[in-house]
Amino acid sequence: xxxxxxxxxxxxxxxxxxxxxxxxxxxxxxxxxxxxxxxxxxxxxxxxxxxxxxxxxxxxxxxxxxxxxxxxxxxxxxxxxxxxxxxxxxxxxxxxxxxxxxxxxxxxxxxxxxxxxxxxxxxxxxxxxxxxxxxxxxxxxxxxxxxxxxxxxxxxxxxxxxxxxxxxxxxxxxxxxxxxxxxxxxxxxxxxxxxxxxxxxxxxxxxxxxxxxxxxxxxxxxxxxxxxxxxxxxxxxxxxxxxxxxxxxxxxxxxxxxxxxxxxxxxxxxxxxxxxxxxxxxxxxxxxxxxxxxxxxxxxxxxxxxxxxxxxxxxxxxxxxxxxxxx
Amino acid sequence: xxxxxxxxxxxxxxxxxxxxxxxxxxxxxxxxxxxxxxxxxxxxxxxxxxxxxxxxxxxxxxxxxxxxxxxxxxxxxxxxxxxxxxxxxxxxxxxxxxxxxxxxxxxxxxxxxxxxxxxxxxxxxxxxxxxxxxxxxxxxxxxxxxxxxxxxxxxxxxxxxxxxxxxxxxxxxxxxxxxxxxxxxxxxxxxxxxxxxxxxxxxxxxxxxxxxxxxxxxxxxxxxxxxxxxxxxxxxxxxxxxxxxxxxxxxxxxxxxxxxxxxxxxxxxxxxxxxxxxxxxxxxxxxxxxxxxxxxxxxxxxxxxxxxxxxxxxxxxxxx
Numbered sequence: 320x321x322x323x324x325x326x327x328x329x330x331x332x333x334x335x336x337x338x339x340x341x342x343x344x345x346x347x348x349x350x351x352x353x354x355x356x357x358x359x360x361x362x363x364x365x366x367x368x369x370x371x372x373x374x375x376x377x378x379x380x381x382x383x384x385x386x387x388x389x390x391x392x393x394x395x396x397x398x399x400x401x402x403x404x405x406x407x408x409x410x411x412x413x414x415x416x417x418x419x420x421x422x423x424x425x426x427x428x429x430x431x432x433x434x435x436x437x438x439x440x441x442x443x444x445x446x447x448x449x450x451x452x453x454x455x456x457x458x459x460x461x462x463x464x465x466x467x468x469x470x471x472x473x474x475x476x477x478x479x480x481x482x483x484x485x486x487x488x489x490x491x492x493x494x495x496x497x498x499x500x501x502x503x504x505x506x507x508x509x510x511x512x513x514x515x516x517x518x519x520x521x522x523x524x525x526x527x528x529x530x531x532x533x534x535x536x537x538x539x540x541x542x543x544x545x546x547x548x549x550x551x552x553x554x555x556x557x558x559x560x561x562x563x564x565x566x567x568x569x570x571x572x573x574x575x576x577x578x579x580x581x582x583x584x585x586x587x588x589x590x591x592x593x594x595x596x597x598x599x600x601x602x603x604x605x606x607x608x609x610x611x612x613x614x615x616x617x618x619x620x621x622x623x624x625x626x627x628x629x630x631x632x633x634x635x636x637x638x639x640x641x642x643x644x645x646x
Numbered sequence: 647x648x649x650x651x652x653x654x655x656x657x658x659x660x661x662x663x664x665x666x667x668x669x670x671x672x673x674x675x676x677x678x679x680x681x682x683x684x685x686x687x688x689x690x691x692x693x694x695x696x697x698x699x700x701x702x703x704x705x706x707x708x709x710x711x712x713x714x715x716x717x718x719x720x721x722x723x724x725x726x727x728x729x730x731x732x733x734x735x736x737x738x739x740x741x742x743x744x745x746x747x748x749x750x751x752x753x754x755x756x757x758x759x760x761x762x763x764x765x766x767x768x769x770x771x772x773x774x775x776x777x778x779x780x781x782x783x784x785x786x787x788x789x790x791x792x793x794x795x796x797x798x799x800x801x802x803x804x805x806x807x808x809x810x811x812x813x814x815x816x817x818x819x820x821x822x823x824x825x826x827x828x829x830x831x832x833x834x835x836x837x838x839x840x841x842x843x844x845x846x847x848x849x850x851x852x853x854x855x856x857x858x859x860x861x862x863x864x865x866x867x868x869x870x871x872x873x874x875x876x877x878x879x880x881x882x883x884x885x886x887x888x889x890x891x892x893x894x895x896x897x898x899x900x901x902x903x904x905x906x907x908x909x910x911x912x913x914x915x916x917x918x919x920x921x922x923x924x925x926x927x928x929x930x931x932x933x934x935x936x937x938x939x940x941x942x943x944x945x946x947x948x949x950x951x952x953x954x955x956x957x958x959x960x961x962x963x964x965x966x
Contacts, residue, residue: 623776
């Protein structure tokens with residue numbers, strides 16, 4: 320198992336390096352930081368702009384390979400991701416925003432997976448009953464709604480609910496109430512309320528995806544001989560389902576998890592922007608508008624690492640659950 | 647997967663029977679047809695065009711004159727929504743077509759030639775999967791401002807084919823061992839011709855279903871990107887830009903938002919219903935007699951709207 324995982328890890332590292340280089344080259348080619356400085360008032364001289372761009376390491380007159388070399392050297396040796404276009408540290412932004420995003424991503428993806436697996440398994444056991452059909456129809460509708468639209472629907476719903484109740488029932492802007500005083504409990508409650516809508520919009524799609532799959536794999540397992548054997552040997556149905564059924568049915572989900580994470584990240588870009596979270600997604604959109612190359616690359620690095628990490632996690636999970644791949 | 651000729655007539659009828667028996671396909675197909683009619687005939691039913699501005703009525707609710715009401719500048723929401731629907735439908739169809747062709751070719755070549763061709767292509771596919779296409783399109787889009795919406799279609803297609811390609815690749819690997827492909831090879835048929843005549847037709851049912859679902863996912867990506875201003879740009883409109891315009895006024899002037907949003911969800915839902923029904927009808931492993939256990943095979947099927955596979959090689963591929 321370790322050898323297998325080491326092989327996967329090596330492959331992912333090669334992918335990561337190639338991906339980051341491509342992102343760097345692409346961002347350098349597509350964005351135009353020179354224009355950002357030249358549009359300033361009073362307009363700086365070309366030499367001044369050049370000096371500024373070189374200091375930031377994003378001068379388009381230096382070949383992109385050399386620029387990438389400098390950037391990669393700083394990133395690998397000192398963990399320094401360069402300077403933003405406002406000459407502040409990318410690391411500072413990165414460090415602040417990563418927690419905001421991870422909070423949303425981790426809670427959203429895990430909640431979606433957990434609820435989806437449970438809902439799917441439950442729906443399979445109750446195949447063709449009203450509850451199963453209702454779940455199927457709602458997951459179809461959810462899968463047909465883009466995440467950004469789902470977030471907007473939830474936001475509008477919250478506005479309507481707030482208006483109907485006459486006071487701020489559901490807070491949906493930002494991740495905390497600024498200047499809130501009170502103990503730890505008040506703060507935690509405040510966090511929870513703010514997390515509610517963004518997490519819902521992220522996890523509902525995941526819930527729909529996982530539940531469809533889990534329902535399918537679970538139905539497969541329900542008709543299997545070994546489950547009947549387990550029951551025939553005296554296990555209760557519940558115990559047989561949990562111990563033998565669910566475990567087998569969850570295995571294919573582990574690969575799905577890796578893939579789904581990509582979708583969750585894209586979704587998070589939308590939800591962060593819509594709900595005013597100052598996370599990686601919002602940073603990305605702003606950085607592109609400001610031609611801030613280094614920040615764009617930093618977000619890409621973050622995505623590549625999280626996607627590959629979730630891929631590796633899925634591999635590990637798969638190897639742990641399925642003895643056939645360990646060899 | 648293969649269909650020998652005596653069975654072909656029977657299979658056609660079987661597919662048709664199954665299609666007609668599945669209410670999803672009929673409902674979905676009817677809805678898509680109606681939406682196309684609405685998008686392309688609907689604009690002729692009103693004298694407002696999507697660029698017209700009626701200064702006399704700003705943010706008016708739906709009325710006899712403005713069927714879907716008017717926007718903040720006096721735009722006719724009906725004309726705008728239909729124009730947006732047109733754009734979104736065309737983009738969805740084109741992207742699905744392009745990406746399916748690309749996926750079929752790359753996947754079949756990787757699977758058929760094997761060896762280094764396969765390794766290189768799969769590495770490329772993995773590489774493209776590490777980046778959400780959304781990020782790359784967003785980065786590139788400022789540069790494409792002048793190139794118009796066709797460039798946007800190409801970009802969307804360029805990031806929508808990888809997963810399908812992986813599936814086609816694994817299908818090709820198993821098809822390669824089949825007698826008819828072997829026979830063609832031994833008779834000296836050229837590889838590309840074998841792929842075209844024998845491999846791709848045998849992946850056709852998967853590709854058809856996948857293309858259907860790709861229409862839905864393409865429309866979803868298009869609207870999402872346009873919503874943030876990275877896709878279709880003014881003065882042109884798509885459902886995404888309309889939703890973006892209506893977002894702020896949605897609570898007070900719901901007609902500026904919910905017509906576009908509703909049509910978007912309706913269209914994607916209809917397409918997904920068709921895809922789901924087609925999959926049931928075309929699935930060669932399906933046995934009409936085993937109807938009650940049909941759902942059992944849901945496990946092996948991709949989902950509506952989301953295309954499935956891992957962004958990274960799955961275990962069997964890695965160990966192979």
